[in-house]
Amino acid sequence: MKIFYGVQGTGNGHITRARVMAKELYAAGCQVDFQFSGRPAEQYFDMEVFNGYRVKTGLTFNTHKGQVSYLKTALEASPIRFVRDIGSLDLSAYDLVISDFEPVTAWAAKRQQKKVLGIGHQYAFGHKIPRAGGDPIADRVMKYFAPADIGIGLHWHHFGQPILPPIIETPELPQQVQANKIVVYLPFEDGDEVVRLLCPFENFEFHVYSPQPAVSKYAHVQCKPLSRDGFQRDLYDCAGIISNAGFELASESLQLGKKILVKPLHSQMEQISNAEALKQLGYGHTMFDLAPQVIEDWLHNPHSLRVTYPNVAKIIVQWINAGMPAMDTEFVERVWESVEVLQVKH
Template identity: 30%
Template sequence: MARSNIKRLLKDIKNFQAENYNLIISDFEPVSSWACYLKNIPCVALSNQAVIDLDQRVRNGKMNWLGRLILMRYAPGTSKYGFHFDPASENTYPPLIRPTVRAATTTDNGHITVYLPAYEDKKIIKHLSNFPETKFEVFSKHRSSEKGNDHITLLPLNNEKFIASMATSHGIICGAGFETPSEALFMGKKLLVIPMSDQYEQQINASVLEKMGVTVLQKLKTGRADIASWIINGKVVEVDYPDRTQEIVDRIVACHAVR
């Protein structure tokens, strides 16, 4: 299976006609990136992964050499612009926040929104059952319908309901991806992240978030005391994430488009 996937990838790279475009922007996508690289055609890398090359703080984070090598070589680019939880360098920008999230009205209904796709539902329920006085809304890729009680509610993945749950939550527990933690911070919610152990990118994100003041756990099963402390004493990490989408687009087109 892996061999056939590699053959398909190499075929797609070979067949991608990069020379037919005035500007190629890759969001950490290997086909267009490597097609440009092999044909010596400029390619703009625009992604949160690009900050590895742009921000020394990220390079100094918790990450082994293999993970760094994979992320740096997976989708090469001649110019790089990145998104960062705490942008500081010239070519880094705040996270792109979806319009529906920006428009959401935030309140505090007291529940904790949970999204941990790396864990099975039964494991999540087992550990959250240690906190009977707290209400949890757990979104799960394994659910097709809502199920639960006054303490823990399991809900199927639904974008609209997930945003509503986050917006009305007291706090958010999630993996250390980029989108959900960014949106939680933007909404002004206290945040606890549990990075996937085999995901290099999540380990980087967790390291950055921890330095900002976000609570980070390496494993759900060993975090009972930390979760209890976070529920009671966890603080909101204040951020400023203005919408700079048009600015980024204008800059890239002005600097890199072939006319």
């Protein structure tokens, strides 16, 4: 089977999910061409698994100090280039088109009357899941940004809806966890402000990852450039993570049994809804500003949860090879039967 797979590259979560899908698609003998959009080509890293991928400008959201600006997003968009990219993408040779919320691929397929399979967290918002921070603009963006004919929505819990668990690696669990080690990933916040926020907590060791690392003069606050391998090593044996409320990183953290503190992007409905879902499920803690007291309370709380998820990527690839039959209630329930939630204390 020959597949064209478009991936939204604005956040690393989409790329992380695509890495897992790529391995399972290759293992099933599929030929896959990947396209990424949403950030400059030079800002992608650790992309070897995607075998000569292509990059388009696409559409992305402008953020400043932890908040989405729809006005700046509109002003900085390149509609002419976007339309040109859609028109120049020929999908006629492919048996299947997949979009992980990537708009060029989704709209090119729609223009060529090719069926699109949408895989990603955003497609869960077509169902009754926890939602917060919505507005008419956000709702229209979610619906029309990267439309799909068939949408496989992913979430941490099914909420009684026909959605599947997250697509994540299923690694061996760490034998030892450093109780005072915290990974910090707040790429949409001011790096220097994050360092100042963390410096009073001298009994903890912070590993701060960001696109443009800040400078820290504190031994217990280490600032590091983005690196897939380095980040995974630190995530593996840390006790907890402080991050924005992206879906994929929280999913990995739950799978590894890390305690979670999220600060959602202001005016970003998906992240605010993710924070609400974590709160409702009891899977994590939230803060809506960089609040020292909230961080201190969370740091001294040793409890977390481990949520074990199946190999959802493999399940989806098997479903694709079976001809993509309707995902009925029995199918969805069978996938969720293997999910377990366990208490962890560091």
